[in-house]
Amino acid sequence: DQQVKQNSPSLSVQEGRISILNCDYTNSMFDYFLWYKKYPAEGPTFLISISSIKDKNEDGRFTVFLNKSAKHLSLHIVPSQPGDSAVYFCACPTGTASKLTFGTGTRLQVTL
């Protein structure tokens, strides 16, 4: 059973507009969340994270929002740029040894 879910496999957004990527989780005990970005033929790279003691974390064009009651987080990219076209994974630590569980990913395409 998927503990971390991304229900939208793909998203297309025009350059300059806002991209919103969503992620849902099942366990209310999860207390830290991360977003990773992956280009084809490269490994994922860390983008931004949020602790459950916060409901928002911002880093430049990227903002992550956390709604604990809904067990939902979202990544906002404003303004979207063509270089943002990639697959985005949400993730959270589950179990021991810093193990991360990843979502299924959302492929973002930013069009000109």
Added chain:
Amino acid sequence: DVKVTQSSRYLVKRTGEKVFLECVQDMDHENMFWYRQDPGLGLRLIYFSYDVKMKEKGDIPEGYSVSREKKERFSLILESASTNQTSMYLCATKTGGLYGYTFGSGTRLTVV
């Protein structure tokens, strides 16, 4: 910056072959991980290791084994390759901060 190197970018192997995927990190990090990435399924953890000769099963260990004889090297072994093991394999090490991972570039394995 830490570097994680996967020895092969592309591999084609025959059904039933024993396959070795190698991963090397250039720092002294304890935790290393093997994931596979499949469309619609995201990143799924196969095995991880938290020290030399220490290993634990991830979410999908069936058909795989691992070896960690030296701290910098973590090998994934497909005992008898099957077509359903055709996938992108990603190695990662925990590099610091809260759950910060550095990934290798991946090995795309095709089993025919």
